[in-house]
Amino acid sequence: MLDTLVVSHLSLVMQKDAVTLAELKDSIKRSCLSIQAILARPGAKLSQFLEAVAHGNQNKGVELNRQDGYITAFNLVKQRVIGSMVAYLNTRFANVSTNDVIAAFNIFNTSLWPDSDDELALYGEQELNTLVGHFKLLLERSDIDSELVDQEWRELKVCIKRNHSLPCFPCG
Numbered sequence: 001m002l003d004t005l006v007v008s009h010l011s012l013v014m015q016k017d018a019v020t021l022a023e024l025k026d027s028i029k030r031s032c033l034s035i036q037a038i039l040a041r042p043g044a045k046l047s048q049f050l051e052a053v054a055h056g057n058q059n060k061g062v063e064l065n066r067q068d069g070y071i072t073a074f075n076l077v078k079q080r081v082i083g084s085m086v087a088y089l090n091t092r093f094a095n096v097s098t099n100d101v102i103a104a105f106n107i108f109n110t111s112l113w114p115d116s117d118d119e120l121a122l123y124g125e126q127e128l129n130t131l132v133g134h135f136k137l138l139l140e141r142s143d144i145d146s147e148l149v150d151q152e153w154r155e156l157k158v159c160i161k162r163n164h165s166l167p168c169f170p171c172g
Contacts, residue, residue, distance in 0.1 A: 006034045010089075021096070021105055028093050032086050039082055104130040110160060120157055128153050 013019055013027040042050065049059060057064045096102060106112055107124035114120050132139065132146050139146050 006031050007085075021102060022109070024093075025096055028089060028096065032089055035082055035085050035089075039079060100130055101134045104128070104134075110164060113157075113161075117161075120161065121154075123157070124153065125150070 010027050010031040013023060038046070053059050053064060057066060104127035107127040114123055128149065132149050136146065139149075
């Protein structure tokens with residue numbers, strides 16, 4: 001069902017009430033790769049169709065009008081459609097990878113954290129400033145002192161670094 005469900009899986013991920021940025025990025029990439037895979041390996045529905053019409057000019061009672069080079073023409077159309085789908089997904093969600101605010105959230109991905117304490121001391125400061133600047137009005141309305149954010153960021157890094165080797169259990 002690869003050929004008919006790829007985009008619906010992406011749609012379902014995006015409709016979730018709580019979807020993480022990492023999950024969204026992975027789902028977009030997985031969708032693009034799955035769509036591109038159809039070029040090399042047709043999905044179940046296309047395979048069924050090709051098998052049904054391989055030895056005749058009928059599919060489900062409908063007479064097909066084949067012409068010379070129909071396979072080549074079909075493959076060219078398929079390449080254009082798939083190329084357009086992938087290009088559209090990449091264009092539609094380009095800001096997921098290029099937006100400064102979204103990119104700044106990578107500071108919370110501990111797998112990207114430096115091992116050295118000297119590097120960790122300064123790690124994420126620019127990204128944190130980007131996030132604080134973006135959410136400044138929300139922070140002010142919530143009576144959060146943005147001056148304390150730097151201190152709390154350092155405390156969070158120490159806490160996570162100290163406990164990073166502990167197993168992570170899913171919540172709820």
